[in-house]
Amino acid sequence: MTTPRIRTVLEAEDIDRVLTRIAHEIVERAKGAQDLVLLGIQTRGVPLAYRIGQKISDFEKTDVPVGALDITMYRDDLRLRPARALETTDLPDVGIDGRIVVLIDDVLFSGRTIRAALDALQELGRPRAVRLAVLVDRGHRQLPIRADYVGKNLPTSLQESVRVRLQEVDGAESVTLSSGRTEPTGPGSTGGDAA
């Protein structure tokens, strides 16, 4: 077994620049910040959502409601693994009815997480529109889902794995690509641990 090669794709400054651009794109497309609600998908989507929300607040001079969405109960692979602990779903007080909801996640892979998030949203209210922002799009979609705002398009093979580390969650800040076999642990995995 060869040791996996690890390549850094985005450094801390790159991540910050990418988020600044996404924040501007979100506001541009929504023609302002008034109806926006940012929802980060647990775990690493949440700090990203708060950072983007802060940036929009800074340059639009208005507070953008930010929340967190845990999609565990809506996953389609629940029965493939032991039941897992839940994380917080925290909607802003304004709710999502009639708003433009921007879902924010770290890596877009199979699209199954986003499918689950759309199901969760449907039971929380009726947004006027739902958009998707991701830090990294690594391809290999298994569902007809695409992102509206992409930090970095990262062509990968299924043998590679993408790892996002954020200061708030991991105490470090980077996006790395390693050539080791992708550990099929997430909802976007192509199977393998389907016990």
Next chain:
Amino acid sequence: MNKHLLSSADLNRDEAILVLDTAAQLAQVADRPVKKLPTLRGRTVVNLFFEDSTRTRISFEAAAKRLSADVITFSAKGSSVSKGESLKDTALTLEAMGADAVIIRHGSSGAPHRLASAGWINGSVINAGDGTHEHPTQALLDAYTLRENLAGGEGDLAGKRVTIVGDVLHSRVARSNVLLLSTLGAEVTLVAPPTLLPVGVENWPCSVSYDLDASLPDADAVMMLRVQLERMSDSYFPTAREYSRRYGLNHRRMDMLSGQSIVMHPGPMNRGMEITADVADSKRSVIVSQVANGVSVRMAVLYLLLGGSSPAQAAPSEGIDV
């Protein structure tokens, strides 16, 4: 976690906290426009109740339905049990119907254990009260209520003092609570007349007292147990009035409690017997929120036991986000 939940002793500290944390997240579902999660869609949960029950049965039913499970409610009255069908044959019938979980309340201590270990059914067995043995989901909802009120809704109950008063001898609630609350680090004191304490109580992880007044000022929470009406004629105590005077919680005793202490009761209450009406309806009383918390805690138990390919593990594994 084990496949079954038969006793509070089945849960270690981390597992108990996992149940409480999960319940705290699931409690939010009650505030949403759509009070439903798709998680247990296609799973069948059987409520098998050989004894009368209002809140436990309804609470389990609401919990299972909020998780989209199919619920079959079976009560002994009006079923073949009243024609003399055995527990085994009932269990085999449920298995043939494809039950993924059986929630059982039975008048005989050990019936859930028999159901879980005899090989009659493959699903999970959840004890909803068996004889004078245990009632683990009641203990979990009590722990949840204590944690919400005394520990800020996080972590364990380390150092919290809980006084449980009344008929400990016949109480499955007391037994389950002593085990679970001590697992979570609380200091439990049982207060009861000597006739209503079980043999071997000195080996339980708690202290014992006969004097209610003495234990009230230190208590963070007082849990009153129901005096079962059928016991009153069994000469465990001279008269109902004497019991009420020595072990009932009235306004005078409530005033002896310190600042934020709370009053709990698993229900159903005998107002005027173990607890007076003004105490039951006072600000310290969390009896109504105990019932609401029951649904969240039971959702958590059902999710953790049935939601995945196998019961949840207390330490969640770190996966790579994809």
